[in-house]
Amino acid sequence: MNLPDSRGYFGKYGGRFVPETLMEALLQLEEDYEGVAASLEFQKKLSSELKEFAGRPTPLYFAKCLTEKYRIGPIYIKREDLCHTGAHKINNCIGQALFASHLGKKRIVAETGAGQHGVATAAVCARLGLDCVVYMGTKDVERQQLNVRRMKYFGAEVRPVNQGSQTLKDAINEALRDWISNVDDTHYLIGSVVGPHPYPMMVRNFQKIIGEETLEQLEQHREKASVAIACVGGGSNAIGMFFAFLKTDTRLIGVEAGGKSDASGHHSATLKRGKPGVLHGAYTYVLQHAQGQIEDTESVAPGLDYAAVGPEHSHLKETGRVEYTTVSDQDALKAFHTLADCEGILPALESCHAVAYLEKLEKQDGAIVVNLSGRGDKDLSIVAENSSVGVPPARLTQTGRPRYSSAEEGS
Amino acid sequence: MKFFPYLLADYPDRLRFAEILDLTVQYADTIEIGIPFTDPVADGPVIATASSKVLATGFSLDSLFQLLHDEKSSVPLALMSYANPILAYGRADFLQACTDCGAKYLIVPDVPFEESEEWRGVTKEHGLAWISFVSLLTGEERLRRITQTAEGFLYLLSLKGITGASIHSPEQVRDKALKIRKQTNVPVALGFGIKNVKDIDPYREAIDAVIVGSKIIELIDSNDVEELRQFYESFRSA
Numbered sequence: 236m237n238l239p240d241s242r243g244y245f246g247k248y249g250g251r252f253v254p255e256t257l258m259e260a261l262l263q264l265e266e267d268y269e270g271v272a273a274s275l276e277f278q279k280k281l282s283s284e285l286k287e288f289a290g291r292p293t294p295l296y297f298a299k300c301l302t303e304k305y306r307i308g309p310i311y312i313k314r315e316d317l318c319h320t321g322a323h324k325i326n327n328c329i330g331q332a333l334f335a336s337h338l339g340k341k342r343i344v345a346e347t348g349a350g351q352h353g354v355a356t357a358a359v360c361a362r363l364g365l366d367c368v369v370y371m372g373t374k375d376v377e378r379q380q381l382n383v384r385r386m387k388y389f390g391a392e393v394r395p396v397n398q399g400s401q402t403l404k405d406a407i408n409e410a411l412r413d414w415i416s417n418v419d420d421t422h423y424l425i426g427s428v429v430g431p432h433p434y435p436m437m438v439r440n441f442q443k444i445i446g447e448e449t450l451e452q453l454e455q456h457r458e459k460a461s462v463a464i465a466c467v468g469g470g471s472n473a474i475g476m477f478f479a480f481l482k483t484d485t486r487l488i489g490v491e492a493g494g495k496s497d498a499s500g501h502h503s504a505t506l507k508r509g510k511p512g513v514l515h516g517a518y519t520y521v522l523q524h525a526q527g528q529i530e531d532t533e534s535v536a537p538g539l540d541y542a543a544v545g546p547e548h549s550h551l552k553e554t555g556r557v558e559y560t561t562v563s564d565q566d567a568l569k570a571f572h573t574l575a576d577c578e579g580i581l582p583a584l585e586s587c588h589a590v591a592y593l594e595k596l597e598k599q600d601g602a603i604v605v606n607l608s609g610r611g612d613k614d615l616s617i618v619a620e621n622s623s624v625g626v627p628p629a630r631l632t633q634t635g636r637p638r639y640s641s642a643e644e645g646s
Numbered sequence: 647m648k649f650f651p652y653l654l655a656d657y658p659d660r661l662r663f664a665e666i667l668d669l670t671v672q673y674a675d676t677i678e679i680g681i682p683f684t685d686p687v688a689d690g691p692v693i694a695t696a697s698s699k700v701l702a703t704g705f706s707l708d709s710l711f712q713l714l715h716d717e718k719s720s721v722p723l724a725l726m727s728y729a730n731p732i733l734a735y736g737r738a739d740f741l742q743a744c745t746d747c748g749a750k751y752l753i754v755p756d757v758p759f760e761e762s763e764e765w766r767g768v769t770k771e772h773g774l775a776w777i778s779f780v781s782l783l784t785g786e787e788r789l790r791r792i793t794q795t796a797e798g799f800l801y802l803l804s805l806k807g808i809t810g811a812s813i814h815s816p817e818q819v820r821d822k823a824l825k826i827r828k829q830t831n832v833p834v835a836l837g838f839g840i841k842n843v844k845d846i847d848p849y850r851e852a853i854d855a856v857i858v859g860s861k862i863i864e865l866i867d868s869n870d871v872e873e874l875r876q877f878y879e880s881f882r883s884a
Contacts, residue, residue, distance in 0.1 A: 526734055
């Protein structure tokens with residue numbers, strides 16, 4: 236059965252839990268999406284923008300050094316970090332902004348945690364000539380200054396949010412309030428597979444290209460994936476990778492932010508530690524206290540710092556098709572240094588959670604694919620603050636050869 | 647014109663909430679009691695900030711139900727909560743507790759008509775009326791379906807926005823209220839954006855009740871009970 240169903244449910248998760256003011260807009264959005272997005276003209280335009288503006292297809296990179304280090308695999312990295320603006324977020328932003336333009340909307344509001352979605356939204360709005368307001372928790376504004384500057388260069392207004400935990404959850408609240416107040420001329424460009432129907436479906440459909448490309452590229456490498464791994468905050472890069480694989484027998488692993496500890500407020504492990512509830516327009520897994528108040532969250536990766544998760548992930552957890560697990564801040568930081576030192580790639584701290592899980596994997600029969608959802612330039616100050624974690628010794632040997640050089644390279 | 651003031655549970659603290667509730671009973675036709683939530687997206691900064699303050703002091707639903715039970719309000723109560731605290735408490739248990747403390751209506755702003763069928767059924771089983779919302783943007787077809795199932799009163803949102811904002815188009819609001827009136831006998835209560843009694847002048851013939859929230863929270867913040875009493879008085883004699 237194709238999910239979601241006509242009411243926007245993935246099994247028992249999803250739906251539309253929003254104030255009445257937004258309902259007509261959501262119903263219209265769904266109708267227009269099904270009409271416009273399916274049209275040949277729209278698909279041609281989308282395809283062209285993804286190629287010319289975003290830089291797709293992104294490579295499926297053979298991580299030789301990681302493969303040798305962990306003695307599993309071969310390990311491949313899907314390089315979404317090489318997308319324009321540095322993350323997979325641009326795929327969805329191009330899709331939704333083109334769609335909003337079709338609907339005649341001139342103003343876009345968005346939320347951002349790590350800043351990657353904000354930067355992608357701002358860039359696409361600059362390209363299409365749309366007004367852009369990005370809500371961002373004050374805590375995230377402080378730790379993602381580089382991305383705040385990027386958004387401003389693209390002409391976006393960044394509005395810091397002082398409420399609550401001052402992170403992604405609170406930015407979403409403010410973006411929703413803005414949308415409720417300006418629904419006539421504004422499109423809310425949600426950055427993950429969260430929110431009320433049709434957003435989880437729409438964002439998934441704009442991100443599923445990641446997995447579709449990966450399957451094609453694996454075929455070119457004459458490989459079959461035994462495992463695909465992706466990090467999960469709201470879950471857009473993960474569903475983007477997993478969706479095409481759902482029909483295969485590849486083992487799928489979503490990695491949440493284990494944060495500092497399992498204590499309430501010290502992690503963002505929604506699927507592992509949350510329970511079903513309603514937040515931001517959907518019935519899904521939510522981190523919450525006994526009386527239904529939403530828990531604060533924490534992660535070294537701002538983009539994973541969120542108390543809910545896309546409803547499709549809740550469904551995939553319950554059906555058992557995807558395994559969801561956690562990786563701690565410490566292990567994610569260690570993975571940052573491993574990938575930098577070993578492969579010459581600076582990964583986003585979000586993606587480091589997926590990379591870190593490689594250490595926990597036993598030997599597999601086929602290829603292992605890790606989705607590298609974004610690049611790590613934005614996180615360098617966070618990594619520097621935690622520089623005692625996992626920093627490798629100077630890489631060069633006396634002969635000047637890399638420590639992980641293989642016999643083949645040496646010959 | 648009926649007067650439905652909104653109070654936030656346990657605001658500004660437990661003791662003063664009980665005192666304000668006693669005062670409010672003297673002037674209200676129905677009292678809406680809001681249950682604080684960490685993420686109240688339909689509410690503006692006044693109610694959102696007040697909710698955060700209540701939650702920071704350790705709010706408990708059980709203790710609210712106990713207080714309302716002990717108070718035995720002589721006017722009907724409308725309990726307002728976002729969906730998640732109700733689901734976490736257990737929907738049936740929550741509704742039973744509402745019934746036990748004398749509540750008559752249930753208002754859940756993030757459960758729209760399309761998601762409400764099951765909620766309406768369970769609410770009815772517990773003897774409470776499920777309150778439906780209509781906004782200025784609610785289209786003809788949905789309005790017809792909403793009015794057909796309406797019970798208690800219909801909550802008409804006076805603006806495209808959040809609580810505490812201002813009404814920009816009184817004519818649109820009046821037209822919507824009159825349209826609802828043609829489709830149902832259920833009373834129409836206008837909420838959001840009413841800051842003083844003059845604000846209801848354009849709607850006197852079109853609505854049955856007025857709901858006031860953010861302004862009351864602001865008056866509570868000013869800690870002037872006499873001013874709050876005069877505010878209530880102005881609506882009582884409206």
